[in-house]
Amino acid sequence: MQQEHCVIVGGSHTAAQVVASLRLNKWEGRITVVSADGFLPYHRPPLSKTYLAGTRSLDEILIRPSVFYERSEAEVLLGTRVTAIDRANKKVHLDNQTDLTYTKLVLTTGAKVRKIDQPGHNLAGVFYLRDLSDVDHIREYLGHGKNAVIIGGGYIGLETAAALRGLGLTVTVLEAMPRVLQRVTAPEVSAFYTRVHAEEGVEILTGVTIQSIDGDKRVESVTCGDGKVINADLVVVGIGVLPDVDLAEQAGLTVNNGIVVDEYARTSDPDILAAGDCTFHYNPLYDRHLRLESVQNATDQARVVADTICGKLEAYNALPWFWSDQYDLKLQIAGLSQGFDQVVFRGSTETGRSFAAFYYQEGRLIAVDAINRPKEFMMSKKALVERKSPNPELVADESIDIKQVFQD
């Protein structure tokens, strides 16, 4: 009988977890990871935080050390791309002109950054922030007193702003929407982040479009739609990501806002699975299809992939959660707030740096943003999984212990 061979395309959180979970499940087939990245899978969240700030090194952000892959008997091909999938012959073609034959193929292709196309977007000193090498290049441009312009006031943009400010740069954030984090938080939370960034010396300009990026050989300034010119020694663009579905599309798999997978992480070809940022999948807790950009989804879906390959059909059923560290703010987000019709605050968003926002939809708790409120986060995570909704009046009353709030 032909030996089982699982080929994993992509080399990030999901890939590392698929390897770990397959071996934890005692799967004995051959495993090959094909990664375009030049490094073993590493934690991505620190890229815009501690790795950018220089307080954690590559070794400290590797998800697993090289010895883990050796012990797991997983071959990792770094700096190697899959150029096409041949479903009929169950093969993938690699850019080193070789083929790999698979019995199970796992697509963990992740996401690629959305790019800007204004004049000057190709100038030296204009960066995106997705891979480790992006940050290594950004770091070459850093220095006390230099001017950084961040395009995009989402989490990546704001985390980058905080890290660069901490390194002594002058930082301006340009956001096209009327407020930062508009897509993901309540207006009060956006206002809170704008206040803290101002207190830390970062200027945030909202409702701003980009006219051009200007400079001779390298970037010197950014011109806004209203004519305002901002000096820039470097520009970091963080305007979101798109799922990397190229291979899946070329292979004729069903793609719709990501690679469509069922609750067992199978694509429209049962021998091809997919997990992580690249997938469009059903979430039972929210009763809708989601595409998530998160470590949680990457690792939880990777476990489902491994189970499915091992013949244990365990449906994906996980609560989305996220975190963001900026300055001394630890934001922990449980659930998805999109579609909320009521938001209740525990603590003040206008003073201090600690509160939690509870999002409700038709009386049901759907998400919580907890800022320096680990207890609120932990209790909410449990409640959301159990589909319990604390009384909003009790939530808002800080004289009642948070554990009490969730008991009643």
Next chain:
Amino acid sequence: MTQVTFIDPAGTEHQVEIENGTSLMQGAMDNGIDGIIAECGGACSCATCHCYVDEAWVAKVGEPSDIEKDMLECVLDPQPNSRLSCQIIIDDSLAGLVVTVPETQF
């Protein structure tokens, strides 16, 4: 390198060597200790690297920070010797450390 023992929920002991200066959590990940999930990779954000420090070692590993304390209060079955393993940095003084991995992290 410092020797540490993880006891899994079934009671099996796993003796591993952990590089000084790295966290107990990283040591668990590097050595494939089942039951330490460490979703956030050591950012003290997820509380999925919870462990119980052997009573003899509680004082030596030191006190958790306020944020860690708050997280620990809300994990499944918190005990006075509960810690997040990502917040314990290994050095020579912890040679022989014994910790128990909980049944579940959720």
